[in-house]
Amino acid sequence: APETEAPTEVPAATPEHTRTGMSKASLKQAYIDNLFYIQGRFREVATPHDLYMAAAFTVRDRMLDRWVKSAQVYKTSHARTVCYLSAEYLLGPHLANNLVNLGISEVARRAGEELDLDFEAILEEEEEPGLGNGGLGRLAACYMDSLATVQIPAIGYGIRYEFGIFDQDIQNGWQVERSDTWLRNGNPWEIPRPKISFPVRYGGHTEHSRDQAGRSRVRWVADMVVSGVAFDTPVLGYGVGNVNLLRLWKAEAPESFDFQVFNVGDYYGAVHAKIEAETISKVLYPNDEPEAGKELRLKQQYFFVSCSIQDMIRLHLNTVGPLETFHEKFVAQLNDTHPAIAVAELMRLLMDDHAMPWDAAWDITRNTFCYTNHTLLPEALETWSVALFERLLPRHLEIIYEINRRFLDTVRVRYLGDEARVARMSLIDETGGRRIRMAHLAVVGSRAVNGVAALHSELIKTTILKDFYEMSPERFHNVTNGVTPRRFIVVSNPRLAELITEFCGHDRWIRDLDCLRDLEEHAEDPALQARWREVKTAAKQDLALWLSQHGGVVLDPQTMMFDIQAKRMHEYKRQHLNVLHIIRVYQRLKQNPNLGMVPRAFIFGGKAAPGYYMAKLMIKLINSVAEVINNDPQVNGFIRVAFMADFNVKNGQRLYPAADLSEQISLAGKEASGTGNMKFSMNGALTVGTLDGANIEIRDEVGAENFFLFGMTAEEVRRKQAEGYRPWDYYHGDDELRSDIDLVTSGLFSHGDTNLFRPLADHLINQDPFMVLADYRAYLNCQDRISEVYDRPAEWDRMSILNVARMGKFSSDRSIRDYAERIWGIEPKPIGI
Ligand code: 7GP
Numbered sequence: 001a002p003e004t005e006a007p008t009e010v011p012a013a014t015p016e017h018t019r020t021g022m023s024k025a026s027l028k029q030a031y032i033d034n035l036f037y038i039q040g041r042f043r044e045v046a047t048p049h050d051l052y053m054a055a056a057f058t059v060r061d062r063m064l065d066r067w068v069k070s071a072q073v074y075k076t077s078h079a080r081t082v083c084y085l086s087a088e089y090l091l092g093p094h095l096a097n098n099l100v101n102l103g104i105s106e107v108a109r110r111a112g113e114e115l116d117l118d119f120e121a122i123l124e125e126e127e128e129p130g131l132g133n134g135g136l137g138r139l140a141a142c143y144m145d146s147l148a149t150v151q152i153p154a155i156g157y158g159i160r161y162e163f164g165i166f167d168q169d170i171q172n173g174w175q176v177e178r179s180d181t182w183l184r185n186g187n188p189w190e191i192p193r194p195k196i197s198f199p200v201r202y203g204g205h206t207e208h209s210r211d212q213a214g215r216s217r218v219r220w221v222a223d224m225v226v227s228g229v230a231f232d233t234p235v236l237g238y239g240v241g242n243v244n245l246l247r248l249w250k251a252e253a254p255e256s257f258d259f260q261v262f263n264v265g266d267y268y269g270a271v272h273a274k275i276e277a278e279t280i281s282k283v284l285y286p287n288d289e290p291e292a293g294k295e296l297r298l299k300q301q302y303f304f305v306s307c308s309i310q311d312m313i314r315l316h317l318n319t320v321g322p323l324e325t326f327h328e329k330f331v332a333q334l335n336d337t338h339p340a341i342a343v344a345e346l347m348r349l350l351m352d353d354h355a356m357p358w359d360a361a362w363d364i365t366r367n368t369f370c371y372t373n374h375t376l377l378p379e380a381l382e383t384w385s386v387a388l389f390e391r392l393l394p395r396h397l398e399i400i401y402e403i404n405r406r407f408l409d410t411v412r413v414r415y416l417g418d419e420a421r422v423a424r425m426s427l428i429d430e431t432g433g434r435r436i437r438m439a440h441l442a443v444v445g446s447r448a449v450n451g452v453a454a455l456h457s458e459l460i461k462t463t464i465l466k467d468f469y470e471m472s473p474e475r476f477h478n479v480t481n482g483v484t485p486r487r488f489i490v491v492s493n494p495r496l497a498e499l500i501t502e503f504c505g506h507d508r509w510i511r512d513l514d515c516l517r518d519l520e521e522h523a524e525d526p527a528l529q530a531r532w533r534e535v536k537t538a539a540k541q542d543l544a545l546w547l548s549q550h551g552g553v554v555l556d557p558q559t560m561m562f563d564i565q566a567k568r569m570h571e572y573k574r575q576h577l578n579v580l581h582i583i584r585v586y587q588r589l590k591q592n593p594n595l596g597m598v599p600r601a602f603i604f605g606g607k608a609a610p611g612y613y614m615a616k617l618m619i620k621l622i623n624s625v626a627e628v629i630n631n632d633p634q635v636n637g638f639i640r641v642a643f644m645a646d647f648n649v650k651n652g653q654r655l656y657p658a659a660d661l662s663e664q665i666s667l668a669g670k671e672a673s674g675t676g677n678m679k680f681s682m683n684g685a686l687t688v689g690t691l692d693g694a695n696i697e698i699r700d701e702v703g704a705e706n707f708f709l710f711g712m713t714a715e716e717v718r719r720k721q722a723e724g725y726r727p728w729d730y731y732h733g734d735d736e737l738r739s740d741i742d743l744v745t746s747g748l749f750s751h752g753d754t755n756l757f758r759p760l761a762d763h764l765i766n767q768d769p770f771m772v773l774a775d776y777r778a779y780l781n782c783q784d785r786i787s788e789v790y791d792r793p794a795e796w797d798r799m800s801i802l803n804v805a806r807m808g809k810f811s812s813d814r815s816i817r818d819y820a821e822r823i824w825g826i827e828p829k830p831i832g833i
Contacts, residue, residue: 019061019062019064020061020062020065022062022103022107023107024110024114027107027111028114030058031054031058031112032054034053034057035051038053038057039053039054049125049185051122053186053188055108055112055122056094056126056188057188059095059099059104060098060189060234062102062104063098063102063236063243066236066242066243066833067236067243067245069241069831070153070244070831071245073829073831075319078319078320079153080153080329080824080825081153081155081330081826082147082152082154082330082819082820082826083154083308083312083330084143084144084147084155084156084157084335085157085158085304085305085334085339085342086136086137086140086335086338086339087338087339088131088136088158088284088338089132089144089156089158090134090140091128091129091130091131091132092129092138092487092652092653093128093649094126094189094233095123096491097145097487098236100490101145101236101238101486127181127184128182128649130165130180130182130648130649131158131160131164131165131284132164132165133287133568134568135288135567135568135673135674135675136288136335136336138649139335141649142484142487144156144244144246145237145484145487145812146484146812146813146816147244147816148235148236148238148243149237149240149511150813150817151242151828151829151831152244152816152820153242153826153829155244155246155247156235156244156245156246156247157249157304157307158246158304159248159249159300160190160231160248160249160250161284162183162250162281162282163179163180163283163284164180165180165284165648166178166179166286166610167179168607169645169646170619170623170645173620173623173624173627174619175607175608175619177286190231190232191231191232191234192229192231193229193230196229196311197228197229197230197252198228198306198307199226199228199254200228200303200306201220201222201225202223202224202226202302202392202393203222203224204224205394206219206221206394206395215357218395220352220394220395224273224276224277225254226251226253226280226303227251227252227253227277228249228250228251228306229251230247230248230249230311231247231248231250232245232246232248233246233248234246238486238510239510239511240830240831241830241833242829242830242831243831247308249281249308250281251278251281251282251303252277253278280299280300280303281300281303285300286610287611287612289609293384293388295388298384298388298389298393301338302341302345302392302396304339305342308339309342309345309349312332313326313349316329316330324360324364326364326368327363327364327367327368330368331370331823331824331826332369333370333371333819333824334369334370334372334442336372336374336375340439340441341393341396341438341441342369343365343369343444343445344393344396344399344400346365347362347365347403348399358402362403362406365445366447367447368447369447370446370449370450371445371448371449372449372450372452373449373450373456373465374452374672374673375672376459376463376669377572381464382437382438383429383436383437383438384435385433385434385435385436386428387433387434389436397436400436400441403441404426404428404444407444408426411425411471414471424467425440425468425471427441439464440468443468448477448823449465449468449475450478451672452478452480452481452672452673453673453693453694453697454480454696455691455692455693456478456693459714460476477823479818479819479823480694480697480809480810480818481673481674481678482678482809482810482811482813482814482816483675483678483679483811484812484813485510485513485682485811485813486510487649487653488653488656488682489682489683490510491653492652492654492656492657493535493656493657495535496535496539497510499528500516500519500804503518503519503522504516504518504519505518513808513813513814514808514809515808516805516806516808517805517808519804519805520801520805520806523798523801524798529793532797532801533797535684536658536660536684537558539657539683540555541557542654543555543557543562543654543655543657544658546654547603547642551642551644551645553630553641555603555642559599560640561601561661561787561790562600562603562658562660562661563600563601563602563603564603564604564655564658564659564662564680564685565578565603565604565662565663565665566603566606566647566652566676567647567674568607568609568615569607569615569618569619570615571615571618571770572666572670572671572770573665573666574665574667574770574772574775575604575622576621576760576764577665578602579625579744580776581780582602582625582629582641583743584736584780586625586628586635587736587739589634589638589639590634593634593635595638597787598790599637599639600787601639601640601641602640602641603644604622605644605647605652606619607647614760617757619643620756621757621760622643623643624750626640626641626642626643627749652679656680657683659680661685662681662685662688664680664687664689664692664695665688665689665690665775666690666692666693667690667712667717668691668692668711668713668716669692670692670770671692671693671695673693674694677689677694678807681698681702681803681804681810682804682810683804684800684801684803685800686707686708686786686796686799686803687707687708688708688783688786689709690709690710691709691713691714694810697809697810698807701806701807702803702807703802705799706799706806708782708786710775710778710781711775711778711779712775720771725768727764727767727771727774728765728766730776734776734777737773737777741765744757745757745758
């Protein structure tokens, strides 16, 4: 089919060419053609989905010449290339974003109008690829956008999950998971490359021998093989000709799969083997921490890593040549430890398939990889049992043992007699069952290690990787996360984008976010403030309308402050601290119905891992509190509570523009960076937050006076924990706190059932690992200050404008430039339009 292969010739980009022309006339003609020739429909019988597909193909066509040109330039110039290895890409809808990056949003909208199309309905029709859980996966997607925009040659490698993150329904207040079906109606953005496919092997045993020159050789005799097939999605930069590649692998039964040869007479066995192969890329694990020991998860990791490294070697041999220069052509960034097995896989391929000696192979490997850590939570640090590894990846286990043997010898020489340190640093955890520490493998196999915000990068050095830092401090870096202003301002908040452009006098800020500083001088200008408020209110109206149509909560965008917490449900993120504040306000209102208070809408969104009981109970609590408050006429003119079901990229784009207040209230030291904090602030929300992750840097940038800070510092948390934290004392020492927690278990929110929320309350009173009770009072005080300031609109607007004006640092373009300069050593390779 003509649509499945990129053209090898670049069609001339004349305005009249139906597949490349950007004029309104060309777009209209192309749209009609695509509707007819691709979807096989006339307007009269086209479904909404047909209308969307025609739009998607019209846009994709306009990306292909840039894509081919980028590939040609990258190839002929032997451009150094970054390969981003990530098990997750939380992409969000493509169509609107690609229109913006192509610079044709406006003309396309007008073309649509003339064709009598409902442009918004077409955008709504797209099912987003939710191939990630949360922060880590969305960061990978922002980085793909920025890599192309800052013109760095890059390939994103990952897994083409058939089922991405589940869709969330709320039934009777509980989360119910529905399977995601993003591929059901076809995916117009990907191009299958059946010829780009690699075998990936599992199991079996190894055979050691010597070749004629006396060198030792190893043969891995596997007992299962699957095929990884490439599916390519073009990623276009904003306003540039650069298009990078997102290459996701789908698992299939190998081509050599043959009933006769491999399974004589065993028809069922043969089909079963095929299903087993295809299972590998079937579904994304819906946890943002690893689920201990799941064999399929390790298979997935090795699957995409092996395909990707084989592909990199193929590309290198096709272009540059000898593998000795592999690390000069490629740098591979490990997005957390999920792809850390790549260290052993590159070693294996260089030694076993390309006959390279250990030292040469190690040198190349060590100079190819860099590793980003995304969490300090001990339970999220990946380990795999040695027994599982031995069964699934016997050759890799041998290589890991040898890496470890050599590495630990250098530790011993450096720290004479310190066997305790040797045990701590070993790639193998020998305490309890023997397990492989993937973070240690990633560190030992990498040239550079980084955290994702300043505090986090410091904590890495003093906690989980302390010994490694002491041994080679020069390899540790910080790269503070960022988010793309294209998706999170221009696409999601067009009114704000327009206003910014008007007051800055240019739209350069979209590619150079530091230009937002030009707004500062207008922060107190009543003209801007009035417009600013209009834009915010309009976004709140949009959200209120949407929420009333989906779930039925009615919020008043005119009078109410929109106070939003949207992120994965996790105890460390402390959604329950937010709930305790709501309950306090509720009780105050009940005691004094005439309390003159700033009306608030408390809005939540977020999924819980299906097996995370406490997180699911928090969702139920939020919805139960919402039910009582929203139906209590004594208070519901002042406060309302809404839980937005199915928080994903698309729904996030509805929330960020509408927030007055952004809740970033994790226990200090637990949130590595956060990126939602940046998205809210970029859209003019003020932040209530702890000194955690990137909150610290956001506060530094926007100014302490424009940020609502509360709570313990990471250092105070550490000290309190060392002293022995006793939540019980807080519970008994604060009457309001006790009464708020007691109300949770009183039955008020559970139709008389005093047991439903008992696990949550008991856990807080007795353990409280994330110190909700210790920060409760400071949080309430801070919230009271916030209400006071919100009552002074000019002051609030000024703070809001300054927040936006000073967010330049948090563009993912800046993050990518940091990586390129400080870690990767890659120069931009500009492709003109
Ligand atoms: C997240 C962190 O929790 C968040 O603070 C950070 O902003 C984000 O990564 C991007 O760096 N971590 C994950 O999403 C995750 O899955 C487990 O971490 C390894």
